[in-house]
Amino acid sequence: MYTEKIKDYKIKDDAVILAIESSCDETAAAVIKGGRHILSSEIMSSSAEHIKFGGVVPEIASRAHTVAISLVVEKAIESAGITLQDLDAVAVTYGAGLLGALLVGVSYAKALAFSLGIPLVPVSHIRGHLSASYLENKELEPPFISLLASGGHTAVIVVKSYTEYQILGSTLDDAVGEAFDKVARVLGLSYPGGPNVERLAREGENNVKLPKMLKGEGGYNFSYSGLKTAVINYKHGKEQRGEEFSKADLACSFQCSAVDILVQKAIEASDEFGINTVTAGGGVVANGYLRDKLLSECQKRGKTLILPPKWLCTDNAAMIGAEGYIQYKKGNFAGIDLNAKARVDLA
Ligand SMILES: Nc1ncnc2c1ncn2[C@@H]1O[C@H](COP(=O)(O)OP(=O)(O)O)[C@@H](O)[C@H]1O
Numbered sequence: 130m131y132t133e134k135i136k137d138y139k140i141k142d143d144a145v146i147l148a149i150e151s152s153c154d155e156t157a158a159a160v161i162k163g164g165r166h167i168l169s170s171e172i173m174s175s176s177a178e179h180i181k182f183g184g185v186v187p188e189i190a191s192r193a194h195t196v197a198i199s200l201v202v203e204k205a206i207e208s209a210g211i212t213l214q215d216l217d218a219v220a221v222t223y224g225a226g227l228l229g230a231l232l233v234g235v236s237y238a239k240a241l242a243f244s245l246g247i248p249l250v251p252v253s254h255i256r257g258h259l260s261a262s263y264l265e266n267k268e269l270e271p272p273f274i275s276l277l278a279s280g281g282h283t284a285v286i287v288v289k290s291y292t293e294y295q296i297l298g299s300t301l302d303d304a305v306g307e308a309f310d311k312v313a314r315v316l317g318l319s320y321p322g323g324p325n326v327e328r329l330a331r332e333g334e335n336n337v338k339l340p341k342m343l344k345g346e347g348g349y350n351f352s353y354s355g356l357k358t359a360v361i362n363y364k365h366g367k368e369q370r371g372e373e374f375s376k377a378d379l380a381c382s383f384q385c386s387a388v389d390i391l392v393q394k395a396i397e398a399s400d401e402f403g404i405n406t407v408t409a410g411g412g413v414v415a416n417g418y419l420r421d422k423l424l425s426e427c428q429k430r431g432k433t434l435i436l437p438p439k440w441l442c443t444d445n446a447a448m449i450g451a452e453g454y455i456q457y458k459k460g461n462f463a464g465i466d467l468n469a470k471a472r473v474d475l476a
Pocket residue numbers: 153254258278279280281282305306307309310321322323324327411412413414415416417442443444
């Protein structure tokens with residue numbers, strides 16, 4: 130019955146979409162109009178509950194989502210100044226992420242879409258990070274080069290159209306955000322690691338020699354495990370010899386190595402494909418050094434850089450709404466049998 134009803138649904142350009150995100154430790158809901166305009170965006174995080182464990186505990190995250198989801202959705206609807214009846218579709222992250230956590234958002238979204246008789250739009254969290262660049266930005270249109278730098282992924286992508294992606298390269302081992310998190314642990318910094326490494330790096334200098342990152346020989350691929358091991362070895366070596374060393378310098382040197390190669394490969398892709406617009410997405414794009422470096426390198430070469438604000442780089446539901454709108458326009462509607470997936474393809 131629901132499926133029959135959705136078949137006749139008329140797709141609207143200015144659709145008002147409620148987006149729901151629950152793939153990790155953030156319960157988020159947002160209302161997006163016409164794919165780009167944020168009417169509201171609410172986030173409730175359980176990150177404080179995970180700190181003492183040094184990382185996200187799936188069971189704790191799932192329980193926190195269950196408690197938070199109704200409240201977060203209600204707040205998003207209210208602060209958008211609409212009612213549930215104004216919604217044209219419900220978009221939800223179905224993967225990638227923690228299965229139990231994803232299921233909370235997926236079940237909620239299914240029930241809501243079903244009860245309102247409107248389309249349910251399945252969204253990949255990874256594509257969500259890439260579509261964050263469209264938000265509050267009327268000009269951005271494919272093709273453009275996108276740098277994906279998150280906790281689970283590192284890639285340089287040609288976004289050929291709203292729905293076609295060409296992945297030029299990705300990481301052969303650790304993702305850049307994962308490397309930040311692991312280095313944070315080694316340096317004795319608490320979870321979440323990335324922002325803490327950035328804070329410490331600000332007090333240091335780039336004067337520790339670390340191994341060269343994969344350059345030309347790697348094509349557009351990345352490798353972070355060697356860099357991570359070098360940071361560990363440097364620290365252990367110093368400690369074993371009883372030598373003093375600056376953690377801030379080590380953090381700064383790591384950050385430069387980890388980030389410079391991302392910027393370099395994104396610029397190279399822009400040159401090679403003759404595409405002058407560059408965007409970026411994913412949690413690591415909240416990093417100030419990465420943002421400054423991308424901007425200065427793009428400015429030097431007359432390239433247009435479009436970066437989502439920091440709060441749209443880390444997990445949020447607005448980006449799910451932006452990607453949800455693209456899928457909605459394509460008529461990519463899910464049935465009530467939609468399931469959560471721990472892994473989805475990069476793009
Ligand atoms: N300021 C920052 N500097 C570096 N890394 C950061 C910063 N802020 C967040 N991160 C990293 O971003 C990652 C989380 O980003 P996210 O895009 O949500 O990952 P994913 O969606 O792949 O799980 C974490 O690894 C975190 O350490």
